[in-house]
Amino acid sequence: MKRILQSTLIITIVLLLIMPSSLYAETGSPSAEIEVSKENLKAGDNFDVTVNLNNFEDINSVQLLLNYDKTVLEPLSNKAEIVGVLKEYTESSDYIQAINKVEDGKIQFAFSLKNDTEPFSGSDKLIKIPFKVLTEKSFSISFNDPQTIFTSSKNPVTELDGVQLLSYSYTLNNGGGNTGGNGGSTPPPTPTTPTPPSNESEGKDNEVIVGAETEVYKTVEGTDIAKVKYDKASLKDKINTLSKDQDTLVFSSDQSVDVQELSFTGDILEVVQNKKKNINIKFDTPLASYNIPTNALGLDRFYKELKVNQVKDISLTINVEKSTSTIKNSNVTPLGDVVDFKVYLSSGQGVTELKTFKGYVTHKMKSNNNVSIAAKTVKTAVRVNADGTVSGVPTYLDGETATVYTNAPGSLALVSHVKTFSDIKGTWNEATIEKLASKFVINGTTETTFTPGNSVTRGQLTALLTRSLGLVASSEYDNRFKDVDGDEWYASELTAAVDAGIIGGFEDGTFRSGQTVTRQQAAAMIARALDFVGYQVDAPSVDLAEKYADVGAMSESAKDSIQTVVDAGIFKGTGNKFDPQGDTRRDQMATILDRFLTLIKFTN
Numbered sequence: 001m002k003r004i005l006q007s008t009l010i011i012t013i014v015l016l017l018i019m020p021s022s023l024y025a026e027t028g029s030p031s032a033e034i035e036v037s038k039e040n041l042k043a044g045d046n047f048d049v050t051v052n053l054n055n056f057e058d059i060n061s062v063q064l065l066l067n068y069d070k071t072v073l074e075p076l077s078n079k080a081e082i083v084g085v086l087k088e089y090t091e092s093s094d095y096i097q098a099i100n101k102v103e104d105g106k107i108q109f110a111f112s113l114k115n116d117t118e119p120f121s122g123s124d125k126l127i128k129i130p131f132k133v134l135t136e137k138s139f140s141i142s143f144n145d146p147q148t149i150f151t152s153s154k155n156p157v158t159e160l161d162g163v164q165l166l167s168y169s170y171t172l173n174n175g176g177g178n179t180g181g182n183g184g185s186t187p188p189p190t191p192t193t194p195t196p197p198s199n200e201s202e203g204k205d206n207e208v209i210v211g212a213e214t215e216v217y218k219t220v221e222g223t224d225i226a227k228v229k230y231d232k233a234s235l236k237d238k239i240n241t242l243s244k245d246q247d248t249l250v251f252s253s254d255q256s257v258d259v260q261e262l263s264f265t266g267d268i269l270e271v272v273q274n275k276k277k278n279i280n281i282k283f284d285t286p287l288a289s290y291n292i293p294t295n296a297l298g299l300d301r302f303y304k305e306l307k308v309n310q311v312k313d314i315s316l317t318i319n320v321e322k323s324t325s326t327i328k329n330s331n332v333t334p335l336g337d338v339v340d341f342k343v344y345l346s347s348g349q350g351v352t353e354l355k356t357f358k359g360y361v362t363h364k365m366k367s368n369n370n371v372s373i374a375a376k377t378v379k380t381a382v383r384v385n386a387d388g389t390v391s392g393v394p395t396y397l398d399g400e401t402a403t404v405y406t407n408a409p410g411s412l413a414l415v416s417h418v419k420t421f422s423d424i425k426g427t428w429n430e431a432t433i434e435k436l437a438s439k440f441v442i443n444g445t446t447e448t449t450f451t452p453g454n455s456v457t458r459g460q461l462t463a464l465l466t467r468s469l470g471l472v473a474s475s476e477y478d479n480r481f482k483d484v485d486g487d488e489w490y491a492s493e494l495t496a497a498v499d500a501g502i503i504g505g506f507e508d509g510t511f512r513s514g515q516t517v518t519r520q521q522a523a524a525m526i527a528r529a530l531d532f533v534g535y536q537v538d539a540p541s542v543d544l545a546e547k548y549a550d551v552g553a554m555s556e557s558a559k560d561s562i563q564t565v566v567d568a569g570i571f572k573g574t575g576n577k578f579d580p581q582g583d584t585r586r587d588q589m590a591t592i593l594d595r596f597l598t599l600i601k602f603t604n
Contacts, residue, residue: 030055034141034168041170045133046076049141049168050083051126060119061112064127067348070105072139076130078102080109084125089113102129140169140350169351207248207282208238214253226255226285228262239271239279248280248291258322260285266312269299273311285320287339288412289364292318296359299345307349317344325411328388333377335367335414338384342409356408356474360533363404367414377416378438383470384411392440393470394602405602408472421450424587433590439603441467442590452587459490459513461522461589462503465529466493468593468602474499481511488513502528520558520580522589523571526596527561530568535600537568548578555580570595 031054038047051064068075079100082090089095094117099110109127113119212230219225228251238249253260262283272279278295299311308314323338341363343354365381379397381404382390393412394405402414419437421444424430433450436442442464445451456464473495477486480498484491490513497503502525505511517525530537540563545551547566554562558580565571566578570592573579584592597603 030057031166033166036168036170041133041136043133043136046130047133048128048130050128052123053120053126054123056123057121058119059121060117062110062126064107064109066107066141068105068107068131068141069137069139069350072134072137074132074134075102075107076132080107080127080129082126083128085120085122086111086124086126089117089120092117138170138350138352140346169346206244206246206280207250208242209250209252210235210238212251214255216255216257223259224257225259225261226253226257228253228260228283232265232268235268236271239268239275242275242277242279245278246280246293247277248282250282250284252284253286256286258287260287260320261317263315263317266310266314269314269316270310270312273299281318283318283320287320287322287337288341290318290320290341291362291364292343292357293359293361296357296361297343297354298358301358302345302352302354305350305352306345306347308347313347315346317346318342319344323384323411325384325386326388327382327384327390327413327415329390329417331417331419332382332390333416335379335416336365338411338413339365340411354409356472357406360405360407361409363402363406363412365402365404365412365414367400367402377418378435379414379416380439381412382415382440383472384413390415390440391470392467394468394597395439396601397604403601406470406472410472421448423449424452427452427587429587429591432594433587435603436590436594441593441597450586452585452590454586455516455583456522456586456589457513458503458511458515458517459488459494460586461517461525461584462497462513463490463493464589464593465502465525466496468597469500469529469533470602471496471500481505482509484511484513500529500532502532516583518581519571519578519584520554520562522584522592523565523580524558524561526570526592527564529596530564530600533600533602537564540567542566544578547576548573549576550578550580553580554578568596568599570599 033052033054035050035052036047037050038045041047049068051066053059053062064080079102089111090097094114096112096114097110099108101108107129210230211234212228214226214228217225217227230251235249242249251262253262260283262281272294278293281292281294283290283292297316299314299316302314303309306314319340319342321340321342323340325338325340327334327338345352345354363381367379379395379402381393381395381402383393383406384390390413396403404412406412417438417440418434420434421437424433427433433442433452437444437450442450445454471493473492475495477484477491477495479486481494484494488494494503494511494513498505542563544554544559544563544566562571562578562580566573571578594603
């Protein structure tokens with residue numbers, strides 16, 4: 001509702017922290033915008049912060065209240081410099097300066113024009129403040145949205161609705177356990193139960209379409225951004241009608257531009273939290289579609305970093321963008337664009353980029369039908385790393401549409417790839433080995449050989465399971481094992497697998513990566529992997545004592561896991577024997593992984 005103001009008007013501009021991609025302005029709409037004179041800042045650098053007003057009409061009073069991080073930024077003046085057209089007003093008696101002060105993390109600036117003075121219209125710079133960078137850290141300039149008031153001098157004088165508040169933030173570019181009862185080992189830590197992929201069989205019955213519009217904005221660099229807008233009161237009502245886990249709120253963009261954005265303020269996130277249901281947020285864009293379980297966000301992980309103690313003080317932005325990244329693997333054929341998927345969290349105290357989820361996010365991507373692929377080539381989605389290399393992610397294909405599961409944001413692409421080895425020709429599961437190698441799940445012992453008859457080691461199986469599940473570690477290796485330095489080839493996969501609770505270390509603090517894995521140990525790890533993705537195997541249907549003559553050789557601690565993987569059809573045995581104490585061969589492990597991934601629909 002508009003407000004009627006007195007003759008001396010005050011406009012409060014608060015610069016809402018979102019992220020760099022939000023520095024855009026809708027053509028023709030009024031906006032307040034923060035601009036900086038320099039990027040790639042380092043300690044000791046000086047730069048200017050300028051406040052710009054765009055597309056205003058008949059403005060005669062302004063007050064700015066800006067907040068900055070005084071531990072990172074030092075103002076080089078105790079007053080803001082007046083610039084642009086406003087400078088002409090200051091030279092007349094019609095200009096009244098109410099306040100101009102820079103101190104203690106705040107910039108306060110206010111002026112008004114006398115009632116009979118020609119008001120300001122159009123776009124121009126307003127004020128400029130010089131700063132020095134004290135330390136190389138991320139920082140933001142923030143404000144309080146409810147206090148933002150733009151007023152017009154038209155009769156009657158009224159508050160302007162729909163003014164866009166476009167701020168600036170700078171993010172520093174920092175450019176395994178008892179595996180089957182073999183005795184003496186420490187079980188892996190109990191993981192946080194992840195959010196499993198949503199049940200696609202429930203289809204659209206669980207979906208609530210949010211009435212939203214997509215508006216295209218232009219950044220100061222000229223990039224078009226499609227931002228989904230919705231009525232907040234209506235959205236809250238829809239959330240309150242949801243009653244089941246996996247109910248899904250659907251937001252859609254119909255604008256075919258290279259950047260897509262969907263944001264939620266803290267009051268919306270609080271309503272979701274209070275429902276105490278695992279509600280999905282589905283964001284359909286022309287680039288790709290994303291289904292994010294709200295439990296997978298784990299927002300409470302970021303309270304300390306964002307200096308808040310409740311979810312309503314956090315804003316969340318989902319950013320989907322056609323990437324500039326390129327794939328450097330010479331034997332990989334892209335089947336479409338690389339798409340960047342990022343999630344940002346912000347508060348009045350800072351901004352952070354979410355690096356991992358507490359569960360899986362589901363992506364839908366489509367391949368380009370015009371790309372021809374060779375025979376035996378496998379289609380799959382990949383994560384495109386910063387150096388242009390690729391890593392496999394779980395991918396289930398349905399025609400030209402791929403359903404992709406990830407536990408972390410990042411750059412994804414659909415590709416075709418084929419990989420084989422010279423020593424698997426004629427092997428009983430040659431096609432399976434080639435399939436998983438082409439999907440970047442298994443590697444050879446050399447570039448050209450697989451050595452199918454070799455036994456699998458703990459280090460190898462850890463890497464295999466991490467790649468199968470597409471896991472990304474939430475942190476770097478923390479030296480938790482005495483015999484792992486952190487520069488080993490499997491170190492990053494080890495951190496992800498331990499965090500997931502799939503594998504752990506031994507009581508003496510070692511990991512023993514070179515130790516071979518028995519079949520019952522492998523069964524235990526696969527059973528934990530089933531738990532991790534939330535797959536429930538039906539009640540026991542196989543009597544192990546009747547099926548296997550060597551059931552007495554199974555460790556008691558391994559029997560439940562063996563029961564699970566046998567009931568699931570992942571492990572078979574040879575004849576009437578399971579061979580629980582026998583080593584797991586590399587060719588056997590390929591088939592075991594393929595059955596596991598097919599069962600949970602992480603592959604076809």
